[in-house]
Amino acid sequence: MAAVHPWDPFSAVEADVRALVANPRWPGLPAHLRAEALAATTVVTPDGGRWIFGAHARWYLHDPRDGRWHLAAPPRGQDLRTGRHGAPILPPHLLPVGADFIGPAGSTQAFIGPDVHPDLTEEVRVLLRRMGRKSELDYPLAAFQDVFAGDVPGTVAAVWGTIMWCAYAPAFDGNERLLTIFGEYLRRPLPGDEWVRWLTRPRLDALVALYAERARAAEDRAALRLVALMADTAQILADDARFAPRAHALRAMLEPLLHQPELDRASVREGDEPVRRAWLARVPEDLHRWLLPDTDPGAAFRHTVYDLVESLDFTSDAVRAAASFLTDLPGGGPRLQTWLDHRVRLAYAELIAHVAEYGEHTEPDGFAVPAFLWTGATGGWPSRATSPATARGVIVAPPDRESAAAVLGAAYAAGLTWCRLTGAEVPEDGFAGARAIVRRLVHERDDHPPVNH
Template structure:
């Protein structure tokens, strides 16, 4: 007889809210009516915390100090009961409109561990090979010139940029075939250590620039070809859940140009083209574009992912705080972006002088110089993490690494802080725990 899992208030409430939002009548309800329905299903735990399953199909935790609701994974398995809450006190931002519940969750895994499927890699290899035959005179490198040599056509850069933009967390192990495909085109070695490549995540504007420059030059045929290369790459990337949400979003932005050549011709500059692309993306894919449209909200989602990925630990928030402690926060802006429970764990580390543990590591990787005040800074010694996390298996480790790296990149978008060449201290320590398994092949884990 199959064992029945124990009843969990959070799981049950989530199922109820999902069913309500999926009902076609939800779209016809006014915002106050939706808030009233949600307010009746708020849960409270024995410690007094109030939890709401709302916008983006995610849980929100109420901060009694300032009345804000923060994205935060719930303590599943903890006893909880429904309580009444004033519907008028719910901010509009936590009330789902319905479209936000359609977003595909994707995967938080980095590419350290589970390889990209071979069929995907081979299709990308063929696309890169054909793209590399184009002339750099017809396709000049107007972006990604820090990655590729001057004689590399922008068609190759379009493939690379699409991969990196679509990746949830572009950290790849040294055996990853998807990266070695580009070896002959690289300007110099990629940043990283002896195994992991902690690669930068390009903004959408870099992809737009490749296309928009050709439009301004009167080379509409070449601009269309670059857009087609991006669409072809994104279509291939749909095979892997670590790329799929943003790949879907990019397809919805680029495919209209392929169906209606000249659609972007009226726009005068890169930013105007970028805005036009973003406006084409449907509401159901809005979370995939938070990285572009709302960096602060995107950071909050990556923190949520990190805490969720650490659910195997006795204290996920305390474990997440050790990764947050790696971030450079000279302006003290980080704590206010955290829910009060996570903020307490972070503040405890701060009082002990254990925050900003990776902040001193300003690096000068090969070809990716970091300069401070006009002076190149030599690599600092590897910084040890506050606490080493020990995931139970390789899939869990890859999920933590992906979420932690995505969180670091997202914080960079918000604060301007750089991610060190060898990754943040906690990530680097976790890599050292699993490096001996580098040639293993494991099934996916989201």
């Protein structure tokens, strides 16, 4: 969640658009009337940027170069003008449908700093302990074989898979008990170090495989037990905003199956992919944005970049700061630029050029980070600048632990989504910018404040 400013003109426009969309007549209006009403709320920033608050309750920026509208977090706190200003032609995908404005906000925080509440962890532990006694012969490990030992039952994988699939950004404190309760079942140590476990979010296919394998084997009772276990785990996780939106989406997929055990029988006979499509089709529209990593990785990446810019609004230049984190991503360059709005694209191109010219800077303790990324995580680097690239950077010094966790989560989620989109490998030691933010968090006491970023 973006920081709250004393007076934010963008928020005033958001309130106006929300009132429009909340009108019961809105969904039934012809598309051209909805487009006209939305165009009348266009805002213009001093640099000439034209902004629309549209689908998914998010802002879109008009790109003067190609005429397209890109997801883009707005520069809050600026003076702006409202009005049609040339009556922009709005494509259908910008128009809110109604349900997309009522979905949960979630949280971009990683699981480092703000801890998972012990009551939630205990509920999962009790569930896991009970399910861990099942036989691997009755519940074979149809997925997550790279995570768990061969004699671990699929019930354990179902709990693990649900946790990881529901997490916005599965970067965990190395001592986080929600992970350590799985220790006896693991095939090998989790990726990362003593401070952070850099984990990946599984595809929905992995959860489908656990269910579909038992259903195809005519073990209907076992198949439904796995579905119930995933639903129960998701229900527990929904109490933490970092899990909540996708936990609600997963429950929407699974609960109809628990009430109608025959519901996916025909899909099971056709294969895992028809089952996956059937599960996704049951998710209500207000939760569709949270399914994008599984349905449209390109759109999901754009949303995570939006989250990253919002999480950095305490900096002097959130766009440039966000671009600095994006330079960590493997196989970027021109390919990555095509997914960015023109502000982030320009900042990213400039930073890439500086990195190519000046290379990387190394912190005094040997921690390599991009030369322009001065996190201030441990009080800042020494005052000497090692290159013009450093001087052109943006200080990213989160004011508190919650803000640091939000930046870390958004940066890591952007990296994971980019790797899903491109097929690149996720580094086992995380991405450099995210690692630098960890330094702001690891020496602070863990406690359990509200998770609301």
